[in-house]
Each structure stands twice: as C-alpha cells, then as structure tokens.
Amino acid sequence: MSATDNAPSPAAANQSDAAARLADIRETVTRAGKDAGRPAGSTTLVAVSKTFDAEEIRPVLCAGQRVFGENRVQEAQGKWPGLRTEFPDVELHLIGPLQSNKAKDAVALFDVIHTLDREKIARALAAECLAQDRALRFFVQVNTGEEPQKAGIAPHEADDFIALCRDELGLDVAGLMCIPPAEDTPAPHFALLAKIAARNGLAGLSMGMSADFESAVRLGATHVRVGSAIFGSRPRP
Numbered sequence: 001m002s003a004t005d006n007a008p009s010p011a012a013a014n015q016s017d018a019a020a021r022l023a024d025i026r027e028t029v030t031r032a033g034k035d036a037g038r039p040a041g042s043t044t045l046v047a048v049s050k051t052f053d054a055e056e057i058r059p060v061l062c063a064g065q066r067v068f069g070e071n072r073v074q075e076a077q078g079k080w081p082g083l084r085t086e087f088p089d090v091e092l093h094l095i096g097p098l099q100s101n102k103a104k105d106a107v108a109l110f111d112v113i114h115t116l117d118r119e120k121i122a123r124a125l126a127a128e129c130l131a132q133d134r135a136l137r138f139f140v141q142v143n144t145g146e147e148p149q150k151a152g153i154a155p156h157e158a159d160d161f162i163a164l165c166r167d168e169l170g171l172d173v174a175g176l177m178c179i180p181p182a183e184d185t186p187a188p189h190f191a192l193l194a195k196i197a198a199r200n201g202l203a204g205l206s207m208g209m210s211a212d213f214e215s216a217v218r219l220g221a222t223h224v225r226v227g228s229a230i231f232g233s234r235p236r237p
Contacts, residue, residue, distance in 0.1 A: 018056070019063035021230050022047070025213075029224065032217035043217050046093050048209075048227030051234045054079045060230060061087050069114075069225050071096030073105050080109065095177075095206075095225055097151050100124040107132050114139040114177040114206050114225075116165060117153050126169040137174040139206045139223075140165065142196060144189040145181035152178065155196060162200050175204020175222060186212045190219040 029043050049057045050071040057068070057079070066089055070076040076092065084090050093112040103124035106113065116122055116138045129136055140162055143152030153161045158176070165171045176197045180189035190207050197205055208216025210229035217224060228234060 018059045018231055021232070022060055022063050022065055025226055025229055028214055029217055032214045036218040036220075038217075038220075043221055044223045046095070046206075046223055046225045047230050048095065048225050049231065050075065050096070050227065052231050054083055056231065057083060058086075061090070067091045067093065069093040069095040069227070070110075073098070073102045073109065076109055077105065093223075093225075103128045104132075107134055107136060110136065112137045112139070112174070114223075115141045115151060116171070116173075117141040117143075117151050117161075119161070119164065122161075122165050122169055122171065126165075126171055129171070135172060137172050138165065139175050139177040139204060140173060141177045141179075142193055144178045144192050145184060147181055150179065150181075155192060158196050159200060162202070173202065175202045175206060177206035177223075179209070180207075180212070187215055187219060190216055190221070194220050 026045060029045055033040070033042050044067055046067050046069040047060055047065050048069040061083065068090060070092065073094070080092055091111045092109065093114060094106055094110045095114045097115055098106055098113065098121055100121050103121065107125060107128040113125070113136060117140065140158065141152040142155055142158050143150050144155060146154055162173055166173045176193050178189055178193045180186040193207055194205055204222045205220055206223040206225065207221045208224040210226050213224040213226050
C-alpha cells in the first residue's frame with residue numbers, strides 16, 4: 001500500500017483544517033480589537049455553517065466554537081437538533097432572509113435573528129415569541145447601500161422601524177446588521193450603521209464577513225459573520 005492510499009480525502013482534510021482556520025480567525029479578531037483599543041471579548045464570532053452538514057460542523061464544535069449562523073430555516077432544521085443534543089450550549093443565529101410563514105419554525109429553533117427588516121415579519125415574530133414563550137434577540141437589517149435587490153430597511157426608515165419593533169411589539173432589539181454592497185469599500189457602511197445604532201441607543205453591530213471582518217472589528221462590530229474563512233469553500237449551492 002502506498003503512502004497516498006492512507007492520505008485523507010480532500011473533504012476530510014478540509015474538515016481537519018477547520019479547527020486551525022477557526023483559531024486563526026479568533027486570533028485576528030482579538031488582534032484587531034486590541035489594535036482598536038476595544039476591551040477583550042467585545043466581538044462575538046458567528047461561524048456561518050450554511051451549506052455544511054453536521055459532520056463538517058462537528059470539528060468546529062469540538063474546537064470550542066458555540067455560536068453559529070445559518071441562512072435557511074429548513075436547512076438548519078435538518079442538522080442542528082441532532083448537533084444540539086451533543087452540544088446543548090450552542091447559540092444559533094439566523095442570518096438569512098426570513099418569510100413570515102417560517103416565523104414559527106424560526107422562533108422554535110433560533111436564539112438570535114439578524115434579518116428583521118419589515119413590519120409583517122416583525123409582527124409574525126412577536127406573535128410567535130409570545131405563543132412559544134421564547135425570548136429571542138433581534139438585529140434590524142439596514143440596507144446601507146439602498147440596493148433594490150437586497151433585503152433590509154432603508155437607513156432613513158430605520159429609526160421608525162426600530163421604535164415599532166421595540167416599543168409597540170416588545171421585541172428585544174439588540175442592535176443592527178448590514179451587508180455592504182460588494183463593490184463598495186465597507187468602512188463607510190459600517191460607520192453609517194454605527195451612527196444609526198448610537199442614536200437609537202443600540203449596542204449591537206452585526207457587520208463584517210469573511211472578506212471584511214477585520215475592518216468591521218476595528219470599527220466596532222459586536223458580531224462578525226464568518227463562514228468560508230473557517231469552513232473553506234462551499235461546493236454546494
């Protein structure tokens with residue numbers, strides 16, 4: 001038998017490398033925060049596990065990561081109940097768009113929702129939190145680039161929407177989230193998000209992904225959503 005016969009498959013090698021990549025990302029987050037004069041532990045790393053199955057996620061769990069993000073309710077339902085049996089202290093964040101007909105399932109499964117952006121879904125989520133007696137935390141998604149194809153409340157409508165969610169519906173609005181336009185420098189969008197949050201008394205800033213999380217940390221992100229930099233490339237749609 002040759003040495004190559006015992007070599008791990010590309011998929012297995014990618015899984016074994018995930019823990020090392022996680023450690024590198026954590027170190028970068030810590031360093032960026034320190035350079036910006038922020039207290040240690042100011043930024044939560046959300047490991048975005050969308051499109052990866054339970055066996056690909058498990059090495060990251062075993063490396064100590066406990067905060068994960070998913071884009072789709074149905075996909076998350078297929079893998080996280082089992083993983084949570086093994087790792088009951090996981091905190092699960094929904095970072096993808098949510099339809100009102102999925103509000104019941106989302107409230108049952110997730111702990112934090114980052115994509116609150118319209119009245120219909122806000123009312124559906126408030127009703128489900130009450131019905132299920134669950135206290136989720138929410139981030140209002142702001143479309144800082146005002147891109148017509150992208151989800152999120154327009155910046156000039158954010159104050160009124162935050163007030164509706166927080167004051168009328170009683171939702172626990174922890175902060176704001178944005179996804180800057182791909183072609184733009186992200187820093188001005190992060191600064192705009194921070195400005196809207198500050199005037200509404202919100203501490204949470206969910207901003208920054210694999211390509212720009214270091215900049216986001218330096219500009220005050222409390223949550224960065226990092227997927228491919230931890231798990232590797234996503235071969236599946």
